[in-house]
Amino acid sequence: MFVVARGSVALVVIAASGNEIVLDVVRAPGSFGEMAVVDGGQRIATAQVREATVVVELARADVLALVERNPVGLAMLGALAQTVRRVDNMAADLVLLDLRARVAKYLQRSADSREPALPADAFVPVDLRLSQSEIAKLVGGSRQQLNRIIGELTEAGAIVRRGSSIVAVRRDLLTRWIDEV
Numbered sequence: 001m002f003v004v005a006r007g008s009v010a011l012v013v014i015a016a017s018g019n020e021i022v023l024d025v026v027r028a029p030g031s032f033g034e035m036a037v038v039d040g041g042q043r044i045a046t047a048q049v050r051e052a053t054v055v056v057e058l059a060r061a062d063v064l065a066l067v068e069r070n071p072v073g074l075a076m077l078g079a080l081a082q083t084v085r086r087v088d089n090m091a092a093d094l095v096l097l098d099l100r101a102r103v104a105k106y107l108q109r110s111a112d113s114r115e116p117a118l119p120a121d122a123f124v125p126v127d128l129r130l131s132q133s134e135i136a137k138l139v140g141g142s143r144q145q146l147n148r149i150i151g152e153l154t155e156a157g158a159i160v161r162r163g164s165s166i167v168a169v170r171r172d173l174l175t176r177w178i179d180e181v
Contacts, residue, residue: 009032099140
């Protein structure tokens with residue numbers, strides 16, 4: 001198991017064809033590799049460092065011993081459950097939502113994690129720190145498709161951009177895009 005102390009790590013699945021999907025981007029103080037610790041199974045994703053990053057490696061035996069004697073183990077299992085839920089939601093979104101709705105939902109979740117208390121019709125600042133190519137991989141689309149959708153979201157007033165970066169979103173307008181599916 002690894003804990004990101006500084007920087008960020010993308011968790012990527014790469015197909016034999018070379019196509020890839022980004023499952024998640026883990027930032028400090030997040031962790032990854034929990035499932036392999038819990039069940040001893042193989043890892044399903046490749047970890048790719050995205051910037052200057054420091055990770056702390058925790059051996060499986062040490063983590064399991066910690067779980068057995070410390071309540072922190074419950075927190076780790078809770079984090080694992082959150083990861084599985086997030087991946088399950090992403091898989092469901094890939095099947096059930098079109099790309100336009102997946103982009104809107106991704107942006108909405110980013111706003112929810114940053115400023116959950118702001119009203120839905122307020123502009124919520126977001127700091128994605130991802131390129132359009134990385135966001136496209138997270139939502140299962142191409143950079144060109146994402147660029148078109150970002151343009152539509154900007155015209156609809158659902159997002160605010162500074163240069164090529166998305167800096168704020170309106171959750172209420174994003175919800176309309178998600179609900180149209």
